[in-house]
Amino acid sequence: MARNSAQWHEKPKFPNSHFVDSRIYTDDALFREEQEKIFNKTWIIACHESEVPNVHDYRTFNHPGGAKLFVMRGDDNKVRCFYNICPHRGNALLYDPVGNTKRITCIFHAWSFDAKGACVDISRGKAGYQDRYGCEDAGLREVRTEVGFGGFVWVAVDDGACTLNEYIGPALELLGDNLNEPLEVFHYHKAVVETNYKLWHDTNSEFYHDYMHYFNRATGMLQPGYFDRKYTGYANGHASVGSMSVKYDAYDGSKARAVGWPGLAPGGWVLIDIFPGMTYNLRTSVLRMDTAIPLGPNKVVIEFRGLGLKRDTPEERAERIRDHNVIWGPFGRNLHEDLLGVFGQGVAMRTGSDSKWVLHGREENSTIHDEVGMRHFYGEWSRRMGRAAYDPYGDNKLAKLERAA
Ligand code: FES
Numbered sequence: 001m002a003r004n005s006a007q008w009h010e011k012p013k014f015p016n017s018h019f020v021d022s023r024i025y026t027d028d029a030l031f032r033e034e035q036e037k038i039f040n041k042t043w044i045i046a047c048h049e050s051e052v053p054n055v056h057d058y059r060t061f062n063h064p065g066g067a068k069l070f071v072m073r074g075d076d077n078k079v080r081c082f083y084n085i086c087p088h089r090g091n092a093l094l095y096d097p098v099g100n101t102k103r104i105t106c107i108f109h110a111w112s113f114d115a116k117g118a119c120v121d122i123s124r125g126k127a128g129y130q131d132r133y134g135c136e137d138a139g140l141r142e143v144r145t146e147v148g149f150g151g152f153v154w155v156a157v158d159d160g161a162c163t164l165n166e167y168i169g170p171a172l173e174l175l176g177d178n179l180n181e182p183l184e185v186f187h188y189h190k191a192v193v194e195t196n197y198k199l200w201h202d203t204n205s206e207f208y209h210d211y212m213h214y215f216n217r218a219t220g221m222l223q224p225g226y227f228d229r230k231y232t233g234y235a236n237g238h239a240s241v242g243s244m245s246v247k248y249d250a251y252d253g254s255k256a257r258a259v260g261w262p263g264l265a266p267g268g269w270v271l272i273d274i275f276p277g278m279t280y281n282l283r284t285s286v287l288r289m290d291t292a293i294p295l296g297p298n299k300v301v302i303e304f305r306g307l308g309l310k311r312d313t314p315e316e317r318a319e320r321i322r323d324h325n326v327i328w329g330p331f332g333r334n335l336h337e338d339l340l341g342v343f344g345q346g347v348a349m350r351t352g353s354d355s356k357w358v359l360h361g362r363e364e365n366s367t368i369h370d371e372v373g374m375r376h377f378y379g380e381w382s383r384r385m386g387r388a389a390y391d392p393y394g395d396n397k398l399a400k401l402e403r404a405a
């Protein structure tokens with residue numbers, strides 16, 4: 001029987017951890033708070049070391065906390081990150097998304113900086129500032145940067161944040177042997193989707209939606225081992241889904257993947273979600289990295305990188321590129337199915353459709369269709385925000401009754 005308005009708003013008959021209030025996906029003020037309490041306090045992937053391979057290569061990065069940054073490789077080969085802001089009067093320094101320059105010269109009044117962020121020239125400095133201000137006062141704002149866990153360039157805008165190792169903890173141990181060799185990005189693309197970033201991360205945190213994926217139903221869900229995969233939650237909101245072997249030959253038009261990956265069983269698949277919006281997805285021959293960079297509560301840039309081994313022969317690389325692009329990348333169907341799913345959620349939640357509750361209530365012993373991965377994420381989200389995801393403003397009457405009881 002269909003439900004009337006009162007029934008539709010009834011609190012689900014689950015524990016409070018098993019559903020969330022849909023306003024956490026649409027509310028502008030909550031999003032600003034997420035920038036402050038989540039994105040500006042955690043380690044975020046800006047890019048991969050292979051995207052700045054040479055001395056003086058740079059790449060700009062819009063940090064999800066809002067800061068405009070750029071990553072640059074110094075003459076000492078070290079990768080650093082800075083605010084893309086001139087210390088003089090706040091002009092943007094670099095405009096191209098990628099490039100190579102020995103000196104960064106601000107177009108406004110021609111102050112110059114080197115690749116380590118030191119100011120090397122203030123035009124007519126002495127004439128205007130005498131001895132009151134000089135290059136030593138005018139370095140760029142450096143952002144803590146570490147390269148690791150597969151050669152990714154991680155940044156933390158909060159100088160007081162824990163170390164990257166502390167932040168990741170044991171969450172990437174399942175991939176330990178798979179990330180020992182230098183990697184290289186061979187494919188990058190991005191999708192701009194009108195939805196909330198958490199909804200994308202949700203698709204990487206639950207596999208019940210394999211019903212949406214024709215390909216996964218054939219290669220995964222119908223194969224032995226699929227329902228044995230278990231979620232493991234780690235501190236700081238990270239989670240992994242155990243490995244399984246994917247039967248690619250179960251899908252017409254596909255075949256067993258030949259190239260493989262060091263330390264991974266043939267057809268192996270390991271997926272690890274890193275809070276708040278990054279996913280390592282190692283499938284057989286390709287590592288796919290998803291990074292979700294929100295532009296607001298209702299808009300997200302999702303970056304997709306396909307990585308192979310730096311030492312690949314041209315033939316091996318061609319095989320990885322084909323596997324990535326035709327199955328998991330822009331020319332496959334999985335990605336578009338996922339994008340359709342999160343776009344549909346975004347439309348429903350922000351258009352006043354009265355979508356009040358979002359259920360995360362499946363329990364199947366932490367196996368693949370259990371929604372424990374999302375519950376783990378929202379547990380961490382609530383902790384960092386100081387707000388319950390099921391009742392973010394404390395105005396939920398039913399929740400209040402429950403608290404009073
Ligand atoms: S704002 Fe950059 S030199 Fe003036």
Ligand SMILES: [Fe+2]
Pocket residue numbers: 203209213334338
């Ligand atoms: Fe999916």
